Amino acid sequence: MNNLWVALLIFGLVSMPAFSQDEEAEEYYDLRDVDIDVDEEQGALVQEALDSNSSDEKIRLLESFVEQYPEDYLVDYVHLLLQEVYLEKQNWADSVKYGKLLVEMVPDDLEVLHNLTKGLEGTQDWAALLPHLLETKSYAGKAAAVKPSDNLDEDGLAAFTGQKAYAQGIVDYVEYSLFTSSVKQADPAAKLQYLETLLEQYPSSQFKGQANDQIVMASRQTGNMARMAQAMKASLETNDSNEEYLYTLAELSLSSQQVADAHGYAQRLLDVLASKPRPENVNEESWLSHKARFGGFANLIMGKVLVVEAGNSDKNKFREARKHLLEAVEPIKAQGGPNYQALSYFLGVCYIKLDIGGDNIDKALFWMDAAAKTEGPLKGAAGQAMASIQAAINK
Structure with a gap:
């Protein structure tokens, strides 16, 4: 991304007239190319506005012109001046009003389009901004791709190069606007629409990582x-040490019976926790608490995965699962709820499967009882397991 041009565009410190995207076009309407005849009332009014150092006075004079001379040849130029002065005053609504009028006359004028972008951002008219950004990118992209003619002199080539740079700056600003506008929106569905558009239009966007994180949150909100x-x-393709994502993907994979994927994510999570250094902005106590919490999650999901992989007979995997689950007891018990129920239930299963002559029955009963007494989806299954164990003992 051309950071200088985008920075200048963000703060409104640069402008550039549009140029024809068809270099062979004989006629191109440039609304800035006007002759102001100060001997006529309308020309004198426009010149007075141009000479004024007061924004409010400029607006008063230009609005007066629009009211008195709506069909005059200078009216488009006056609309441009009003769009700019309203934008400077952050009067977004009026800037948008004149921007829309101008787009009808000069749909590919990049300065007009960019000023309208700023106005729509200011009014936070997200429904109107998105299609406008796509239209702006289309025109700017075509302008940035125009080749110079062979007969340009040095000054002409310099001007052409500046125009192309401005056009590319507009393309880059659209990328910036798509991301920053998405962040400002409260509606997760609208946020997703902007973020998806960003990644479609700019597959290698500098905001790709942040956009994917935003998509995660918005998708969770929309279910x-x-x-x-x-x-x-x-997101993990560029940042493979996100504990929350690895744990969530392991759980989702296991719930959809993608056991091999679940095992892979669980192992990656364990590896990350074993090697990831403490971030500079996190104190030691908070980091140890974070690692303990996600260490519990990691061992819990690995234990669950291994129990599923063990089937009915692989005692080595049941032993390995039990080891992971016991590592998870302290942090998961402190959390309670469905995770503690799952931990208790799967530990109970391990002790049942590893029982030799009744030596593990007490522990199996203890953990199944804990699962049956904890609210969650395994409450019924734990109760049935308890009943089966008691029935076997009483024979």
């Missing part, structure tokens, strides 16, 4: 777990 998982996977 779109598949899109959430997709964004998590994309």
Whole structure:
């Protein structure tokens, strides 16, 4: 991205007239190319506005012109002046009003389009801004791709190069606006629309990582777990040490019976926790608490995965699962709820499967009882397991 041009565009410190995207076009309407006849009332009014150092006075004079001379040949130029002065005053609504009028006359004028972008951002008219950004990118992209003619002199080539740079700056600003506008929106569905558009239009966007993180949050809010998982996977391609994403993907994979994937994510999570250094902005106590919490999650999900992989007979995997689950007891018990119920239930299963002559029955009963007494989806299954164990003992 051309950072200088984008920075200048963000703060409104640069402008450039549009140029024809068809270098062979004989006629191109440049609304700035006007002759102001100060001997006529309308020309004198426009010149007075141009000479004024007061924004309010400029607006008063130019609005007066629009009211008195709506069909005059200078009216488009006056609309341009009003769009700019309203934008400077952050009067977004009036800037948008004149921007829309101008787009009808000069739909590919990049300065007009960019000023309208700024106005729509200011009014936070997200529904109107998105299609406008796509239209702006289309025109700017074509302008940035125009080749110079062979007969340009040095000054002409310099001007052409500046125009192309301005056009590319507009393309880059659209990328910036798509991301920053998405962040400002409260509606997760609208946020997703902007973020998806950003990644479609700019597959290698500098905001790609942040956009995927935003998609994760918005998808979770809308209940779109598949899109959430997709964004998590994309984010892990550039940041493979996100504990939350690895744990969530392991759980989602296991719940959808993708056991091999669940095992892979669980192992990656364990490896990350073993090697990841403490971030500079996190104190030691907070970091140890974070590692303990996600260490519990990691060992819990690995234990669950190994129990599923063990089937009914692989005692080595049941032993390995039990080891991981016991490592998870302290942090998961402190959390309670469905995770503690799952830990208790799967530990109970391990002790049942590893029982030799009744030596593990007491522990199996203890953990199944804990699962049966904890609210969650395994409450019924734990109760049935308890009943089966008691029935076997009483024979």
